Amino acid sequence: MQVQEERRLGEEADAFLRQYYAESGLTDGALAARLRQVREEIDRSGTYRHTEEELAYGAKVAWRNSNKCVGRLFWSSLNVRDARELMQEDDIFEALFHHIRLATNEGRIRPTITVFAPASTEAPRVRIWNHQLIRYAGYETDAGIVGDPKSVVFTRICMELGWRGEGTPYDVLPIVIQLGDRPPCWRAVPPELVLEVPIRHPELPGLAELGVKWYAVPMISDMSLEIGGVIYAAAPFNGWYMETEIGARNLADTDRYNLLPRIAGLMGLSTESNVTLWKDKALVELNIAVLHSFKTDGVSIVDHHTAAEQFLRFEQQERDAGRPVTGNWAWLIPPVSPAATQIFHRSYDNTIVKPAYDYQRCPYHT
Ligand code: ARG
Numbered sequence: 043m044q045v046q047e048e049r050r051l052g053e054e055a056d057a058f059l060r061q062y063y064a065e066s067g068l069t070d071g072a073l074a075a076r077l078r079q080v081r082e083e084i085d086r087s088g089t090y091r092h093t094e095e096e097l098a099y100g101a102k103v104a105w106r107n108s109n110k111c112v113g114r115l116f117w118s119s120l121n122v123r124d125a126r127e128l129m130q131e132d133d134i135f136e137a138l139f140h141h142i143r144l145a146t147n148e149g150r151i152r153p154t155i156t157v158f159a160p161a162s163t164e165a166p167r168v169r170i171w172n173h174q175l176i177r178y179a180g181y182e183t184d185a186g187i188v189g190d191p192k193s194v195v196f197t198r199i200c201m202e203l204g205w206r207g208e209g210t211p212y213d214v215l216p217i218v219i220q221l222g223d224r225p226p227c228w229r230a231v232p233p234e235l236v237l238e239v240p241i242r243h244p245e246l247p248g249l250a251e252l253g254v255k256w257y258a259v260p261m262i263s264d265m266s267l268e269i270g271g272v273i274y275a276a277a278p279f280n281g282w283y284m285e286t287e288i289g290a291r292n293l294a295d296t297d298r299y300n301l302l303p304r305i306a307g308l309m310g311l312s313t314e315s316n317v318t319l320w321k322d323k324a325l326v327e328l329n330i331a332v333l334h335s336f337k338t339d340g341v342s343i344v345d346h347h348t349a350a351e352q353f354l355r356f357e358q359q360e361r362d363a364g365r366p367v368t369g370n371w372a373w374l375i376p377p378v379s380p381a382a383t384q385i386f387h388r389s390y391d392n393t394i395v396k397p398a399y400d401y402q403r404c405p406y407h408t
Contacts, residue, residue, distance in 0.1 A: 048084055054271025055080050055090060058397065062099050089162050091126075092269060098122040100269030101155050101277070104397035106360075110373035112349050112385070113281050115356040116153060120279075121145075123156040129165060131227045134158065134219055138278065142175055142235045145280045146259050149237060151342035155279035160272050166222025168276040169405045172196070172215060175261040175278055176236055179213040189213060191297055195408050203228050211299075212238075212255055219276075220405060239339050241293075243331040248308040254301065256288045256332070258341045264404075269397040279399070282342035284349050289329035290377040301328065329378055346376035350383035368393050 056077060063073040083090040092100065098120075106117040121144070125137045137156055145154040161167035173196070180193035187194060189211045197207070200216055205228055207213035214236050220226040237258040242250035263278035293299045305324035306313050313320050336343035344352070353374065360367045369390030380386045 044088070048088060051089065051271040052081060052084050054396070055084065058100065058270030059096070061103075062096055066095075066099065087163065089160075089272065092272065094124050097124055097126075097157060097269065100397045101157060101267060101279075104267055104269065104399050105153075105279075107368065107395045107398050109368050109370040109390070109392055109394070111281075112284065112353045112374050112376075113344070115352040115359070116281070117356075119153060121152050121154040123154065125156050126159045128158060128168075129221075131219060131221060134168060134221075135217065135229045138170075138175060138217055138219075139232060139235060141278060141280075142231065142259070142261065145261060146235070146237045149258065149339060149341040151259055151280070151282040153279075153281045155267075155277055157267065157274050158276040160274050166224070169220045170263040170276050170278060171199070171218035171220065171226060171405050173262070173264050175217060175263050176231060176257045176259065177215055178211070178257075179207045179215050181207070181209060190292075190299070196406075199406050200228060205230070214257070226406075237341065239335050239341055241328075241331050241335045243327060244334050246308055246327060246331070249305070249327075249331055252301070252304060252308075254293065254299070256292065258283075258336075260287070264402065265399045266402045267397070267399055275402060277399075282344065283336070284344050284346055284376070285329050285332045285336070286346050286376045286378050289332040290325055293332075294325060294328060325378060346378060347383060350376065350385050354384055366391070368395055 059073065059076055059080065063076070080090045101122045102117050102120045105111065105120055106114055108114060123141065125134070128134050128137055141154060141156045145152055158168040159165040177193060178190040179197040179200070180187055180189040180191050181197060182194055188209065189197070193215060197215065200218060203218065203226060205216045214231055216228040216230045218226050218228045238255045239258060240250065241254040241256065259280050260283055261278050261280040265277070267274040267277040291298065293301045302321050302324045303313055305328050306320045309324060309327060311320040311323060312318060333343060333345055357367050367390070370392045371385070371390045374385050374390065376383060
């Protein structure tokens, strides 16, 4: 078992280092020396440690390889923070709060990843229990769900750990982390770190009165990052939003904030019949409102037409570099007017290429 595992790690390390040295224009001599060193380290300790440069390159290429991501044009500008030496809960929370501050950057969002230690003999595995570092709670009440229905289970877990929210539809959940098999540990996110955008519409004043808002930065914190066979279970990362994620999904899905009937009401549309396309009209206005609000507040966001154009440039850039592009069509097309983008009319090879971000087992009982 152990021997097999070390063989797998050795092969993955080999492939990764060859790719890194080839793409970075480093010499064959340097590659040979590094390969020898890593093989010895694996023989001796059962694992190996990436250099800071290898880690940064690996995290960026994992983004480049993310089949579901339409925002990959910017892969090489990822800001990679090395937090592998942190072993204490307090220090890890500090690094997570710092990630939020750096990534938010007062609205000029910086794509950022913070990589914590992988599981190894000296270090316990770090896991972040949250799906995103900032996300709204969801409470089951007699009057129905208050907040984000997607968060109901995790919110209950946070409350079992002793957290209490105010009970509004937009309570920011605490961050929960766990080191090895130690009990999980939680902290509230300092409110001054949480940038939020009140959603209003340039021509529909009634929309602002709904009191709808969304947070500025989506920071995914439950996915693993695999580089050269090493699996980083805690490596939260962020880009900026595409407006449809908020306006066509988070705020619109019937099993999320389900706002379309209320928007249609504000617009004076009857929701009686499908043929008036009231859902479509409400969706478009809600997406306009999200773009307008983020833009007005100086918070980075991209519309789906621009994002699709950027993705085509990414494809061209990759072809020019002699690298095949993989992608997941169903995720790449936007949920609003997909056929108005070129992505819709193309096809993509959904092969998984490493380094890669991946889903991992939920760390708590659901
Ligand atoms: N779709 C998720 C959300 O609405 C965020 C996923 C990552 N998105 C991004 N633009 N990097 O919260």
